[in-house]
Amino acid sequence: MSKLVIVGTVAFDAIETPFGKTDKILGGAGTFIGLAASQFNVDSAVVSVVGGDFPQDYLDLLSDRNVDTSGIEIVQDGKTFFWSGKYHNDMNSRDTLVTELNVLEHFNPVVPESYKDAEVVMLGNLHPMTQLSVLKQMNKKPKLAILDTMNFWMDCALDDLYTVMKHIDVITINDEEARQLSGEYSLVAAARKIHTMGPQYVVIKKGEHGALLFHDEHMFYAPALPLEEVFDPTGAGDTFAGGFAGFLAKTEDYSFENMKKAVIYGSALASFCVEKFGTERMVNLKADDVRKRLHAFKQLTQFEIELT
Template sequence: MGLLVVGSLGLDTVATPFDKVEDALGGSATYISLASSYFSGPVYLVGIVGEDFPKRYIKLLEDHHVDLEGLQVVEGGKTFRWSGKYHYDLNVRDTLFTELNVFENFDPVIPDKCRKAHFVCLGNIDPVLQGKVLDQMENPQFVVCDTMNYWIEGKKDDLMKVLPRVNVLIINDSEARLLAHEPNLIKAARKIREMGPEILIIKKGEHGALLFMEDVIFSAPAYPMEMIYDPTGAGDSFAGGFIGYLYKSQDLSPASMKRAVIYGSALASFCVEKFSTKALEDLSYLRVQDRYREFLTLSRFDEYD
């Protein structure tokens, strides 16, 4: 029945020690949709942009078989804009400005043909909006949700209403500690899963990711990168690769979840190789498969000599 992605679309101005881009394509829904498009089609995107959103970005999404019937284009409105500056330690970032513009009044409306989607990915948006999306779905079988410190601190009550309605929560290590009020990630994961989601993924940036499911703990490596140009969107690309693979396989077993985490890590590793969405624009499924196999060699070892 298709894969539904709901989140933000924006124009990003990003500076790193190596270069700078202005009004580049960004937003959680953008990265998730592009990453997942290498596994499934069509991807149904629901979001909002202003009249100033470049037509070339619309064409880019459509060329990747992203269905834009659910994209609201506000006449005379301005698209969400964000600007950030990364330090030499690319884990450290300063937000220079955030202009919500039309996104401030975003009220997601799910097209009729998308309400039957069995796989749903809720990008990092207000948990109230995430709940509204789920209210409109008829029978979602697998829901992946992303959130961040801002919502954990500012709208925790609303977030706590969403968590029991999702299958997977994807957050980073600092967010996990904040949400659980627990410094140890193993203990934090146990507490978070008691809040609702039976599956938890904790992203640890250059240190990989942890999957918690049933009695399984799986530690996935990060791909060793000689050069990282732009970390923006890496987490969303991870989510897109993760749910995209699961939609393609239609297998929700623990073994499949482990593979999905590796595919998510593979898409994230491609994302950071160039600015904005550039590295996700001209991939092929074969290149994704090759990167997946490289991940296998990173952690494969013999039982004994």
């Protein structure tokens, strides 16, 4: 089993959807990635920063699930990163209401000594230079470096993004971001162009329309599970990434064939995340729930056609 180091925000979210609204609750990419990866019982650590206002209970929630929190710096006189957003009726788009960077503004990630030899590194969505700094702290090149990013960095730190992209194996972005980054409308053409920027594997997340994995001329597609009700999409993409990274760290097999399974695990975990507000569903998730959901994914996608 490989060690997994995760960098990403640990934050407060306040969310409004057609189904209701929350006060400040636990959120952040690092949190969702860590919770998803914890399903695989790998040795993982989250590298992040919070303020003195961050409840110990929230940190315990991660460490109780075998996620090392020693890399989460606590700035006692600072405030935790806060994001608030409101989803539209179709749940596919949202408005950001508040973004308070707070302690994140001067975040300088420090990888715990015992995780500098981790084989898998999951770089959650942050400034590309922050992501690069984590990679540079590793004692040796990881076997697998996965990067998540977003259009914001393409708009305001594109050269830095290009730089970190040269050092990673897998990039996960959504379809619109893939188009923006590549200048190509077709996702097949976009993935091919993104390959030339560094990552050998390109995962394009299409939300309710599933996810595509590209590697050279190979493609694999995992649908999102059609749900009766999507309650809160916050964290679904990070949960996908955490499931993907956690499965690969657990199995130590970084082949395309195994990545197909990782995409299915990521999709299955993400399908739980959206069922409740914030992390609520993920912290109550049992191994048997996951097993049943994976069975549902098989039912949804597998068919028998004999070809000669």
